[in-house]
Amino acid sequence: MNSADLFIPTDATEKRFIRCIWRVERLHQRPCTETILPKGTVELIFNFSDRITHVDLETGTATVLPDLFLNGINFRPFQLQKQGRQYFFGIQLTTFGMRGLFGAGVGAYHDKVVEGAHVCRSLHALFGQVQARKAFSEQVLVIRAWLERRIAASRSSDRVGRMHDLFSFDRPGELDVARLCREKGVSDRQLRRLSTEWLGMNTETFLLYRKYRTALHLLHRTGFSLGQVGLEAGYYDQSHFIREFRSFTGMTPTAYRASVTGLPGHILG
Missing domain, CATH: 1.10.10.60 (Homeodomain-like)
Known part of the structure; x- marks a missing residue:
């Protein structure tokens, strides 16, 4: 069971807030690791996996990944330790979209994995909606509808566009x-x-x-x-x-x- 799905927005407004929506499903029969280098991305990840551990390679700190988390821009590598089922559904945000959607700059999240509830309380309900859909296309529709509502309510929508251009x-x-x-x-x-x-x-x-x-x-x-x-x-x-x-x-x-x-x-x- 190894599959990967990807949605890249074409709508001009959506593109200012998100880069893509993705899903990865893998089955790891044995313990394995994945080292992830700095990529300049901010990602909101829905974690439907078996136990996966995040390891800060600089400090050695190991943390079991929560069901829903935000991974900010990384300036150093980290490692994932995995066994069993890995099922990640992710939204890769633009750097400017983070502030536009949640009212907080990305600086507070550099090199961090933060539980989703600490970013926005309403994300718990979104988690349930994504979990209830099995088809990737249906999950994408849920996210796009949520995104449309967040953008409409955002006080920074116009500024996001200006920062994107700048x-x-x-x-x-x-x-x-x-x-x-x-x-x-x-x-x-x-x-x-x-x-x-x-x-x-x-x-x-x-x-x-x-x-x-x-x-x-x-x-x-x-x-x-x-x-x-x-x-x-x-x-x-x-x-x-x-x-x-x-x-x-x-x-x-x-x-x-x-x-x-x-x-x-x-x-x-």
Whole structure:
């Protein structure tokens, strides 16, 4: 029993709040681990699995995952320890959508797994609605209806759109803070304030993270050498690329490429 489903929104308003809705079902006959590297995502996950343990690899802290939780933006890897049935249904939020939907910036959730009730009390009812549907298409309809209601009630909906436009650009490797300010027509001080408020990090860290994420995905292109990956992502030389990649993942790009699966940022052990 191994299956995966994915819904990517096409509606312009939905796309400002969520990146995708996904579902994964797996059966692990033996104990196994999955190491998840920083991916720059914020995810609300409905956990219908057997017992799965989240391990903070820096502190060694082990926590059994709750039935419904939010995983914020990660700056360091973590590990999942699994056996038996794994059934995750997830909503991958945009960074700005988090604030628009729940009135809280993502900064408070960096490198954390937070029980859903601490994010929003009404999520418990949503959990029951998703659990009651078996078909992925029906579960998606439940989420889209909930999303429509949350967006309509949001006081930040218009600002989410503006922030999405402000921090969206095609080639992060070509940008520094000064150039981003010029292109977007804002001051350094204003951009720094908005970055901290909406992203939970300063502008420089945001740009570094974007370069790292670009490199992470490029490493899955078999035709690219490490040097090409580094240059394409915006690193000025290979040693700079290796150093920055290791600062996020604890491993070199070569070691990561040797252990990759089909999904960027996931290493099965």
